Ligand SMILES: Nc1ncnc2c1ncn2[C@@H]1O[C@H](COP(=O)(O)OP(=O)(O)OP(=O)(O)O)[C@@H](O)[C@H]1O
């Protein structure tokens with residue numbers, strides 16, 4: 001099989017009406033767990049084609065924010081809009097359908113399945129056939145399955161995971177699992193891709209690969225992304241805009257340089273020692 | 277009014293027995309998160325063992341009682357060691373079905389040895405335990421049951437709150453892996469909780485046997501009644517088991533008395549579904565936190 | 569001419585479609601054809617009536633077991649209510665046939681649908697409950713349905729039961745084991761095939777995803793509640809069809825057999841056969857049926873031996889005991905069931921005479 005180094009078809013919008021747009025707006029979002037204020041009056045926005053990074057110390061509420069956007073947590077106050085539509089507290093599967101895909105901080109792959117089956121799962125909403133033809137496995141169903149397989153193979157080539165496509169995910173090293181999870185999120189064909197610490201637990205080489213994938217997707221193909229990450233050097237280099245959270249509140253927002261020099265941010269990270 | 281009172285008293289006494297029977301069940305769930313479908317059979321085994329001790333071995337009552345408790349303790353230990361230990365960490369369905377298999381085996385053995393007929397203990401409880409007051413008539417077994425039940429409840433409370441084994445058990449129930457890495461001997465905890473649970477079950481079996489007679493089918497049916505009771509009380513709350521038992525008992529007798537006797541047996545399960553839908557962790561159970 | 573495919577020693581597929589087949593090799597497909605020919609054209613004509621009865625029982629039970637395996641083995645929802653759903657199917661068929669005069673060919677799928685509906689209603693708690701809480705809810709469902717079957721006397725005739733006339737298909741009367749054999753096994757073969765198909769499309773994948781990690785499944789855009797209900801529906805549809813066939817085959821229905829014990833027996837079958845394996849469900853059904861029959865014959869023989877006859881030995885306790893033991897042995901020693909045993913034997917033969 002020839003190696004494929006082109007643009008995977010999921011990034012090609014052959015139909016201009018179906019052009020993927022992603023405009024996210026989070027307004028005054030608050031989320032409490034009992035007494036813990038995980039998020040307090042957070043407002044952020046992400047525009048089409050942007051790569052926005054969210055950073056903050058442990059427990060700042062980054063994951064909670066992503067969980068609210070993707071529907072896993074129900075916020076108590078505030079609204080979330082996606083492409084002008086109010087999506088606050090919609091269930092996750094609904095949000096996937098309208099174009100929000102994500103990866104999880106603690107890898108949530110299906111360890112007993114092969115890489116390919118994991119990716120195939122993400123094609124769920126793109127499989128249009130109904131149960132009656134499926135139960136007879138009509139040729140239309142077969143053709144559709146093959147079409148999805150072809151889409152996935154392109155993704156597999158893009159992510160350079162050809163060699164492991166038939167391996168059980170549980171047997172893979174951590175870095176590759178993260179890559180498979182990215183692949184699975186991409187297979188959803190999301191307009192907005194949300195990544196929760198995709199670099200965690202990776203060695204330098206793997207990080208380099210991952211950075212390459214992310215920048216190619218974002219800069220060459222215009223994939224809109226939200227990235228939560230602790231590795232500052234990566235965040236500073238690949239994102240145009242950074243949002244800093246601390247104790248559930250938005251501390252700062254701006255270009256990498258502004259954020260780096262922001263006194264509040266330095267305090268939050270290094271502790272308020274008085275001598276900044 | 278006196279009909280009402282009589283129903284209430286009946287309900288409370290039946291309910292107390294349910295609660296008592298459920299205690300061992302909760303004990304196992306609390307430490308090892310195992311849903312024990314063999315609980316009814318454990319009750320029956322205790323009752324039959326006691327019967328064998330007094331009729332066949334001709335032991336004096338007190339000795340027979342102690343021997344039965346020790347026997348049940350060992351049995352519980354044995355069950356954990358040989359059947360459940362290999363399944364630690366296995367999928368829920370295997371654990372559930374293993375207890376179902378055990379239930380079936382025990383039931384088969386008991387039917388082979390003692391048959392399916394109703395048997396009774398010889399009269400042995402002292403008369404002074406019975407309480408008579410106006411319409412209220414509490415037979416001696418119930419007083420004995422209440423005393424024994426209270427003692428066990430208090431012992432368990434102290435055990436779980438203060439003793440190191442009890443704290444280990446709670447830690448294991450909360451997070452097996454974490455407890456393991458802290459050096460808690462998880463397997464010993466499981467074994468101990470099964471042993472104690474079997475002991476409590478045996479004791480409840482004896483009490484039930486004294487009241488209703490001993491019959492394999494009836495006693496193992498109690499094992500199913502335990503489910504509404506513990507769901508109502510909260511699967512991991514021993515005190516909740518007693519209260520759940522009382523509520524279910526009262527509801528049962530009231531439906532039996534006022535609505536229709538045939539509804540009586542199904543009402544607990546209707547309540548069960550209702551509780552599960554509204555408050556899945558019961559009245560006193562702890563809610564699990566699920567994070568993404 | 570087409571080249572026949574045997575077991576390759578690597579992945580030599582040239583088209584994606586080749587990975588979508590049920591059988592890896594033409595060899596497997598060939599044996600299946602032989603098996604089906606044997607099943608329909610030899611077995612019914614050489615078997616004794618008793619053996620045909622056993623086969624028919626296996627056929628009916630297999631259908632219900634496949635249904636339960638879809639729910640438990642594929643979707644991971646442990647249900648203790650399967651026996652009740654079979655009962656619903658049986659009663660539905662009986663009532664349709666007697667009170668409404670619905671013909672056989674229609675009443676079987678209708679009974680399946682009614683059962684599917686009931687199954688989905690009792691599957692609603694799965695929206696909020698997981699794991700053992702759901703299991704307990706289905707336990708309640710079982711008991712409630714059992715109660716309704718007994719006490720809704722205007723419909724179910726209570727403990728008396730309903731007697732069904734012998735059905736006929738296209739003017740062909742089904743009145744012996746042989747004619748039923750064809751009906752039952754046509755149902756079994758087609759329903760096995762359908763289940764296999766559904767399980768290899770997005771529906772089956774969604775079920776497995778829900779079983780393995782429901783949160784991630786939700787994150788993949790799978791509406792888990794809907795799919796759980798679908799799984800309950802399919803599973804009880806199979807149960808309903810099995811129940812309906814059973815009712816027709818047995819001529820009469822009473823509520824007695826559809827108790828918790830039956831539900832448990834089906835779970836046992838599914839475990840013994842192999843969770844998450846369609847064919848495994850059939851192995852499980854065969855195993856349990858044979859176990860029952862062997863124990864019955866054994867007790868019959870023992871009863872005549874005299875020593876035991878006085879002891880009033882009957883089959884129930886022995887059955888309980890060995891049934892329990894079988895479950896325990898399989899869980900402890902071969903939790904993946906007969907399907908796995910069969911796979912091991914097969915690959916052993918395939919590789920013979922080399923040990924790996
Ligand atoms: N399901 C939950 N129940 C209770 N508290 C929660 C839950 N999820 C998050 N929290 C709390 O919310 C706060 C924010 O947590 P969150 O996981 O969003 O932090 P984070 O910024 O992602 O941190 P990290 O960098 O460690 O991933 C923490 O105090 C956490 O304990």
Ligand SMILES: [Mg+2]
Nearest residue numbers: 062063064105
């Ligand atoms: Mg986080």
